[in-house]
Amino acid sequence: MAVDADKPASPSTAFRLRPQCPGSGSRSGKTAGHRPEGGEQMPDVFEVLKKDHDEMKVMLAELEDGPKASDGATAEQLAFRRQALDQVIIEQSKHEAAEQQYFWPALGGLGSGGARVMQDGLEQENEAEPLLAELGKLEPGDEEFEERLTALISAARAHIAFEEAHAWPLLKAAINHDQAQALGDRIAAAKKTAPTRPHPHIPPQAARTAGPVAGVADKVRDILTGRGKNPS
Secondary structure (H helix, E strand, O other), X not given: OOOOOOOOOOOOOOOOOXXXXXXXXXXXXXXXXXXXXXXXXOOOHHHHHHHHHHHXXXXXXXXXXXXXXXXXXXXXXXXXXHHHHHHHHHHHHHHHHHHHHHHHHHHHOOOHHHHHXXXXXXXXXXXXXXXXXXXXXXXXXXXXXXXXXXXXXXXHHHHHHHHHHHHHHHHXXXXXXXXXXXXXXXXXXXXXXXXXXXXXXXXXXXXXXXXHHHHHXXXXXXXXXXXXXXXX
């Protein structure tokens, strides 16, 4: 989704942060949190995002190491490679759409330092969208496929590392345990209605309204084409 480099996150769309008070559920203290029946602790925002990142790292490694057309891969292997890439595009699109709805606005509300990291993160995601869109139209046997895929893998790994090293510590220091769980709930819910394709024409500030609409259209297309079925 496109990003306006000169426009900061709107306070009206940012995740509201409340001051941390002793005994009010800080990340270092105990809290009731969000517990479904049975007492199971719900994952917080960092656990939700880490699960996504860990799964993405595995998928990228499998694509990187998988058989290629230049290595003499069979038609069946190349079809599997196409399906595996589709899954990466789907998961990355959903992850980034949900972050643009809740994670980056929360970070942007933490002052100038948070706003800078938010802007860098959004720019990285924006730069990756043309790669995702281009790869969505290529086949593993096409001349440009492996070159573009290598660029995507490199960009995705760099973005994950940036987010974990720079964005997460800022947010962890600013929110308590209950807030982290609430934000994790929102991101997990947003992923269920998020687009499964890149949509660079949708700006981050419109992600909450336009994203689910695009998500419905994407899912209909996926059903009609069979896209996104797990390769086996």
